[in-house]
Amino acid sequence: xxxxxxxxxxxxxxxxxxxxxxxxxxxxxxxxxxxxxxxxxxxxxxxxxxxxxxxxxxxxxxxxxxxxxxxxxxxxxxxxxxxxxxxxxxxxxxxxxxxxxxxxxxxxx
Amino acid sequence: xxxxxxxxxxxxxxxxxxxxxxxxxxxxxxxxxxxxxxxxxxxxxxxxxxxxxxxxxxxxxxxxxxxxxxxxxxxxxxxxxxxxxxxxxxxxxxxxxxxxxxxxxxxxxxxxxxxxx
Numbered sequence: 016x017x018x019x020x021x022x023x024x025x026x027x028x029x030x031x032x033x034x035x036x037x038x039x040x041x042x043x044x045x046x047x048x049x050x051x052x053x054x055x056x057x058x059x060x061x062x063x064x065x066x067x068x069x070x071x072x073x074x075x076x077x078x079x080x081x082x083x084x085x086x087x088x089x090x091x092x093x094x095x096x097x098x099x100x101x102x103x104x105x106x107x108x109x110x111x112x113x114x115x116x117x118x119x120x121x122x123x124x
Numbered sequence: 125x126x127x128x129x130x131x132x133x134x135x136x137x138x139x140x141x142x143x144x145x146x147x148x149x150x151x152x153x154x155x156x157x158x159x160x161x162x163x164x165x166x167x168x169x170x171x172x173x174x175x176x177x178x179x180x181x182x183x184x185x186x187x188x189x190x191x192x193x194x195x196x197x198x199x200x201x202x203x204x205x206x207x208x209x210x211x212x213x214x215x216x217x218x219x220x221x222x223x224x225x226x227x228x229x230x231x232x233x234x235x236x237x238x239x240x241x
Contacts, residue, residue, distance in 0.1 A: 048229055055237075057130075057217050058168070060229040102167060110226040112158075116167040 017041045019115035021103050026121045027093055035088045035101050035118045043108020049077050049088045050102040052117065058102055061088070090120075098122045126152050128220050130233025138241055139210060145203045145236045147218030153198040154220035158230060159191075162215045174201040198223070208240045 018040045027033040039047070046065040050058035064070055064079035064086060076089040088101055103115040127150040135143050147157055157174040172182045172193050180193035190212075192204040201220075205212055215237050219230035 046227055055215075057232040057235045059232070063227070063229060065227065106226070111173070112170070112230065114168050114170070119165075 017105075017107065017113050019103055019105060019113055021101075021115045021118045023116070024119045024121065026123060027090075029093055029095060029122055029124050031093050032089065032091050033093060033120065035090075035103075035120065037086045037088070037103035037115055039084050039086070039103070039105045039113070039115075041105045041107045041113055044081060045106040045108065045110055047077075047079055047086050048104045048106070048112070049075075049086075050104065052100045052102055054099075061101075093122050095122050095124070126220075126222060126231045128218065128231045128233045130218050130236055132236060133234060134237045134239075136239045136241065137208065140207055141240075143205045143208055143238060145205075145216055145218070145238075147201045147203070147220065147233050149199045149220045149222075149231070152220075152222045154201075155198065155223040157195060157201040157218055157220045159193060159201075159203050160217045160219070162217060162235075168217065171203075205238065208238070210240045213238055213240045 021037045049061040051061050052058040062077040069078045074091045079086045100117040100119050102117045104112045129148045131146045155176045159171045160168040161171050162168050171186045172180045174180045174193050174195040176195045182188050195201040217235040219232045221230050
């Protein structure tokens with residue numbers, strides 16, 4: 016079966032760095048997406064990885080290792096507004112998105 | 125950038141009412157649109173994939189007669205919750221992918237919060 020695993024909840028301090036991990040087992044792989052979702056709102060796109068390595072976008076970076084079925088989202092210089100759920104999603108061989116359950120990130124002052 | 129408009133944003137209605145939700149891609153053509161449902165503190169659950177000009181593909185466990193999907197044009201898909209009951213109360217979100225760009229991210233509407241009394 017297809018499976019995406021990520022921690023349910025994480026807590027970090029304002030100004031610090033946090034890494035949210037995602038492991039996956041899917042039938043085929045056409046890319047991995049990270050989305051941010053604030054409570055009561057729709058997800059917004061953060062990053063896309065299809066090749067191994069690190070993609071950096073300002074305070075956010077995303078890493079992928081296809082051989083390990085592993086990705087992480089790295090958030091630097093955390094701000095209170097970064098408190099949200101972070102969703103990992105993998106595009107399978109049919110270009111369908113398989114979603115993780117999301118990681119709720121709590122930022123403390 | 126690509127924009128998806130979803131309407132209405134909130135619906136409160138009595139049990140037995142049918143509710144139609146619209147999803148429009150405003151500045152691109154979407155051959156495929158996706159309908160999701162999300163319960164509080166849970167992740168997105170794909171309900172169905174809507175394909176322009178053909179029947180929608182429903183996920184296992186989703187009632188086709190309950191959740192009617194129509195994708196009549198390259199910019200519009202509708203989801204109708206027929207004879208809604210309190211257990212249908214949820215956050216419904218649509219997304220669209222631009223035609224021929226499978227590696228591009230799905231663009232999400234703002235969601236519709238449905239409350240059935």
